[in-house]
Amino acid sequence: MSRLYVVVDDVKDWSPYYPSQDVISFDDYLSLPATGERVRVVNLCRSYRYLGTGYYCSLLAEARGHHVIPAIKTLSDLGRKSLSSIQWEGVQPALAAMKKAAEGEQRTLRCWFGEALADEQAALAKSVFAHFPCPILEISLVYRGRWRLDKLQAVSPRSLKTADEQEAFANSFERFSRKLWRKPPARKSFRYDLAILVDPEEDMAPSDGVALRKFIRAAEKLGICAELITKRDYPRLAEYDGLFIRETTAVNRQSYRFAKRAEAEGLVVIDDSQSILRCTNKIYLADLLRSKRLAVPATEFLRRARSGELQRLVDTLGLPMVLKIPDGAFSKGVVKVDTLEELRSESERLLDKSALLLAQEFMYTDYDWRIGVLDGKALYACRYYMVRKHWQIYRHGKRSQSGGFDAVPLDEVPKAVLDAALKACKLIGNSFYGVDLKQKGDRVVVIEVNDNPSVDAGVEDKLLGDELYRAVMAVFLQRMEKRGRQT
Template identity: 40%
Template sequence: MKTLIVTDQKQDWPFETAGAAVLTARRYFEEPESGFEGSVRVLNLCRTGRYQGRGYYVSLLAEARGQRPLPEARTVEDLKSQACVQALSVQVEPLVHETLHHDESERFELDVYFGQDPAQRHQAIAEQLFANVRAPLLRALFGRAAGRWRLDAVQAIGLADIPAQHRAFLLEATKEFLAEGSSAARPPSGDRRPRLAILRNPDEPHKPSNEQALQRLVRAAPLVGLEAELIGPDALDRLPEFDALFNRASPEVSGVVYEFVRRAEALGMPVVDDPRSILKCLNKVYMHELMSRHRIAQPHTLIVHRGNLDQVVPTLGLPCVLKLPDSGFGLDVVKIESEDALQHEAERFFQVSELIVAQEWLPTGFDWRVGVYDGRPLFVAKYFMAPGHWKVNQVTAGQRLIEGRTEAMAVGEAPAQVIAMAVRAANLIGRGLYGVDLKQVEDRVYLIEVNCNPNLDAGNEDQVLGEALYREVLGVFARRIAERRGGTAVPSTA
């Protein structure tokens, strides 16, 4: 297996490392994939603390390129979750109580480099932390209360955070690592009908399911052997009461919805949207890398950083489209018609993200939306542009959403290449529920993006299937719960 060591700056790693190539993050973003063919492990030694920062994108793009990053993008985000840190604290508490001896103060800081303690005083704790948090460089913070030490925080750090006196030790720890070649299932719940939590947020302005659709889900649940309940963002502590989670609230990587799905997965329950799908689908840079790698046609696209902004107009022409990687509902997706506008909008986006997306302008009267669920097409519709606008959704200054009309059709009535491309793209993400957006220009079809948490609205996406749409969605949950129980609860087919 090839190994890449990725750093923020070239001078951060001045060592010769047998068996590994060293790249800066900027070069890693730009390096052609053909240079790293085969099985590749990426040791991301950049700072990863900022969401959509340089280090975050190294891990995210490594996953998109089929490589194995350490840490994974999901690990980076999990370390920002207090619930995740608390769970880790409980896990390491016996070892900490037994082996941590530090009388100089009530606070203690432990650095961990590939599972090794540079002070060589708390090696057992270092190994356990690395086994649970697969990040190359960690900093654990402990506090003492009532005579007992506890883990208060864990951070993934970068090379810039390593003291100079530790650099030689880090090099040896890295060499040793290179030389080296679970969540518990939830207990059975007896013969009771499995319970599905449907998470919704009544206060969000742009809901993925209207109230009528949510009620249809609740009514359809008994038909597939489930009991469904609508819950809100204040019900996180109730998750263990349920057997599965269906998210119908708009996800954000750093928000409460992500905490719901992450905790549901940790409990061992089927969950849609799953955390990996959220991380992948909410980032258009990842999406472009993944789809390009699998040769799925997309509009001509340029991944933009501050160093290549001047290439946008010569490459794509004007007008073009500029996108913030995690934009949704058409927010922070702007049409660029002049170089001044490009400079202005790009600078605004760079305040948020190290990388942004520029794409050629492909005007169409509608976008295809294919719902793909559990690897199969569920529904297909034409999303027409909002009246007088170039996007399907127009958000006014007052945050009012103006949508174009939706025209659903049977899957068999849609062009075969539209369905085939949508299913192939969605299956590269996972087995969840995805809304695949495509544009058709004459006989050519282009993938725009794969969305997690797609709209399921009564009167729109269910125009063809009606109530059967909701039974199809819930039936997958029933099957997955039954499989989780080892076949002890087979859902009704009524």
């Protein structure tokens, strides 16, 4: 069971609001004995300046392994980060939506837990809170052709002077503590909290609903409280001990931002931001695999066609050949060209999307191997078959199609396939990967290493059943326990 503390310099600072046993003074927080329970801290001390009581409250909370808002990183960013660097990171659209004003006009507003008093300020408050999760923020604006952030400061509840502000803060805090820092209902006590990031709107998500429920049940059996979150829960990340990404990853997607933020908060993250960076760009991955002398299809990089460049590719790779944009997923952005003319037209089309393309020899097989690798060890193996009368596992159109599959016991997978998969993963990291390989006779080549691999009920778990989900959650447990020992 987790415990919530609201820390203030003096309990009298809480006098405008309903009394609560969760409200304690900074001195009382200093003298708290160490316990094994999970602790959430809302730091409402008077001063968050460097070496002030608010600073030390957050510092000690993190040293004790408590989840605290605001985190030390947030206070540091508020003190050091140039506001000009965040003008365009989601804040600018909110500023642009505000009514125009006279040149040089200044305005100061306060927001609490991502909410504000005026409806016009709501979007700005939410966006600023997403960047700087802090109980109360004072935002100073200046109009220079458009509204701009001039100053951003964390302040205490003592700065709220009017009854309207105090009432709005109290209502917002009640919602925040109930929804975000809530105590679990009367049920089994959990040792850790795990967020599973999903995108409900995604058509081809890495896990279906049944698989997600199996992950949650497996976590519960290991003492982990797992729950699904979405992009709206970005400000909540500090609440958790771990983040499991189950939506499609890319450096320009929210999944990467979530991974970076979670790592900054000290969470255990699968898949981590480095794995996302290394796996989701096929140019980087192909160059890495080639430089480390792993067997891959014959590969060339293609820029804007120089004279004779396309013919050189044909002479080197032959026809047909495969063109790939660097950040495609689920066979999207991958085309097969059979003639020089097709190569010319498709390369022109794809080069409008990316400055570099990957060109590879075409190597047809009835199926691709997929080896699931977790924490440096092979976890499962599948054969994914090509769509009937098609050369890929997926065929996209008005209605996407996928081929069949076989789940294969690891001891029946050719040793060359397993060895190549494990070697490839060792170059990436020690997270959760799906390695795609082709085997033709004695030749085995690595096609790509996928972070955040697909796990759907009845497919990847066909042989392992619930053990697959337990294995993933066991790695989270092991890493969260290790992190706890280090704090």
